[in-house]
Amino acid sequence: MxxxxxxxxxxxxxxxxxxxxxxxxxxxxxxxxxxxxxxxxxxxxxxxxxxxxxxxxxxxxxxxxxxxxxxxxxxxxxxxxxxxxxxxxxxxxxxxxxxxxxxxxxxxxxxxxxxxxxxxxxxxxxxxxxxxxxxxxxxxxxxxxxxxxxxxxxxxxxxxxxxxxxxxxxxxxSGRCYLSAWRNRKSANAGDCTQPCRWEYRLSESTRPDDPLRLEEDDRFSYLLSxxxxxxxxxxxxxxxxxxxxxxxxxxxxxxxxxxxxxxxxxxxxxxxxxxxxxxxxxxxxxxxxxxxxxxxxxxxxxxxxxxxxxxxPDIKNIQTHEPAGVVVGYDDVRKQMRMEVRNFLQAGEDMELLLLRETLPVDTRPMTDEGGDRIDRAHAGNLIRVPFPFPAPKGALLRKKTIGAKAQGPERKPI
Ligand code: SF4
The missing domain is CATH 3.20.20.70 (Aldolase class I)
Structure with missing residues (x-):
């Protein structure tokens, strides 16, 4: 084929x-x-x-x-x-x-x-x-x-x-739309769409602007233009x-x-x-x-x-079960540690996964250290940290964690 x-x-x-x-x-x-x-x-x-x-x-x-x-x-x-x-x-x-x-x-x-x-x-x-x-x-x-x-x-x-x-x-x-030009003075036809169709709109009666009518498609609020x-x-x-x-x-x-x-x-x-x-x-x-x-x-x-x-x-926000945790920046062959740049707040012990082209592998964050080798219990976006890992992952590979508050509907930790 x-x-x-x-x-x-x-x-x-x-x-x-x-x-x-x-x-x-x-x-x-x-x-x-x-x-x-x-x-x-x-x-x-x-x-x-x-x-x-x-x-x-x-x-x-x-x-x-x-x-x-x-x-x-x-x-x-x-x-x-x-x-x-x-x-x-x-x-x-x-x-x-x-x-x-x-x-x-x-x-x-x-x-x-x-x-x-x-x-x-x-x-x-x-x-x-x-x-x-x-x-x-x-x-x-x-x-x-x-x-x-x-x-x-x-x-x-x-x-x-x-x-x-x-x-x-x-x-x-397909983009032939003036919504963004109208709401934001940024035209979709000039490459500047700010996606106002994804925003939440309410219908209000002119003499009662503080009492908007609910617009519902089912049992939740609807984003009618999105x-x-x-x-x-x-x-x-x-x-x-x-x-x-x-x-x-x-x-x-x-x-x-x-x-x-x-x-x-x-x-x-x-x-x-x-x-x-x-x-x-x-x-x-x-x-x-x-x-x-x-x-x-x-x-x-x-x-x-x-x-x-x-x-x-009908979804009130973008849906996602996972978010980026970091990106691989290198590997320490001697200590068998993956070096990563953190992209979202990360706590030691939090579940994290490494995405490779054909598989998803769990990464243990409990023994998380800073670049100097000191144990840390949390890291923030932009921090460089190390976690144990048995082999070098490609530079630029992504790591992810479950989104806080997301339903547990993500993939199982098994090769895909
Ligand atoms: S993404 Fe939304 S606002 Fe932008 S051009 Fe398309 S319909 Fe219009």
Whole structure:
């Protein structure tokens, strides 16, 4: 079975390295100034050059998102920046604006162009149109059912197609939304969405502003504008049957922990499926893993539904069962100690797990010490500490702990 490229988000150099460690075939990054995710998910040119070099050493491709809808002034800036972005060695630019497509073709003709999902490509003729314009890959609209994705792939066997399989969804038609511009003066169409659709809203009568009406979908408060997150983990055979060349995880604003868990889970599932389609069985631990990261309830989105709209999430907050505890920074061979940088308050004796690409291992935090070797009973974010561990774990590997107050529904401590 043809294995599609698994694309992971890389909001910064650390997340890019995390995606490499946990099995991505390609990563996508934001470039300064013109992406659709704003400054917090963009890399400096220096970091991008380093990241591309490290990724290419491992055979992983790097795509740079330049997918805003440009104004005239943006075009001038893009014309100045495009040669610098190309010089970093990125394998393709992700664009959505026809003006930027033309500009990139004139300025950096050697760089392949991928058409962003923001361009909302929903049919075979639209794909042919962009193919005629020299675009080498189309990231299809998230609003398409898998049946139509398969029809487009069958009609254009020579064209690379990519779809999203996991991550946040818009209540609007893939980002074509002014909610953030209206509430925060930060436009989604300029890469600055602050996600106000995830906020809690109340309805109040004008003369009684202090007495808001409750808006309920079931027995809890509802976030009426906030979509559940897309998750097609349980439908990978149907996804691969469409013939797409790439499957993508959304989330350049998400944490390294999210990148690690989601990327490795889909890596394991895709490998198992492509190894033997006939004997493929979903491992229940995969879905449990996806519940350990922050999410708003999972949905299959438009994958199997005709004319469906997104489901809002009834959950009052992001749900997650685990949170990052730290990141591996080294190993002391003599003392058999893992050196880690703490990312969340950690108490000696607290359960902690090390995430490797194909397994999750318990780590004993009772004999926790500082870098000088003194026993400590607690550590704070940013502290460097040591814990006993029998072998060197890769630098950059993530450690996690149960979220305080979370329901005990995380994965068991066994290899996955
Ligand atoms: S506010 Fe929500 S619906 Fe609108 S673009 Fe941002 S994420 Fe999408």
């Amino acid at each position: 043809q294995q599609p490229e698994l694309l992971a988000p890389a909001g910064n150099l650390e997340k890019l390295r995390t995606a490499l460690l946990y099995g991505a075939n390609a990563v996508y990054v934001g470039v300064p100034g013109l992406s659709l995710r704003g400054a917090s998910a963009e890399m400096s040119l220096e970091d991008l050059t380093t990241g591309v070099s490290e990724a290419h050493t491992l055979g992983v491709r790097v795509y740079a998102a330049v997918n805003m809808f440009a104004r005239n002034a943006d075009l001038a800036q893009a014309a100045r920046c495009l040669p610098d972005w190309a010089a970093t060695g990125v394998d393709a630019l992700i664009v959505s604006d026809p003006g930027l497509v033309r500009l990139a073709q004139k300025t950096v003709p050697q760089i392949p162009l991928h058409l962003s999902t923001q361009a909302n490509t929903t049919n075979a003729e639209a794909v042919r149109f962009w193919q005629d314009q020299g675009v080498s890959r189309i990231i299809l609209a998230r609003e398409l059912p898998l049946r139509e994705v398969g029809e487009i792939a069958a009609a254009l066997p020579g064209m690379e197609l990519e779809i999203f399989i996991h991550g946040a969804m818009c209540m609007a038609y 979509s559940k997150d897309l998750c097609l983990l349980e439908h990978l055979p149907e996804v691969l049957a469409t013939g797409v060349a790439g499957v993508k995880i959304e989330g350049r604003m998400k944490s390294s922990y999210y990148v690690a868990v989601v990327t490795r889970t889909y890596r394991q599932a895709l490998d198992a499926l492509c190894r033997n389609k006939e004997t493929y069985r979903r491992d229940p631990h995969w879905m449990e893993e996806l519940k350990t990261v922050s999410h708003r309830g999972y949905t299959t989105g438009f994958a199997f539904a005709e004319g469906k709209i997104n489901e809002s999430s």
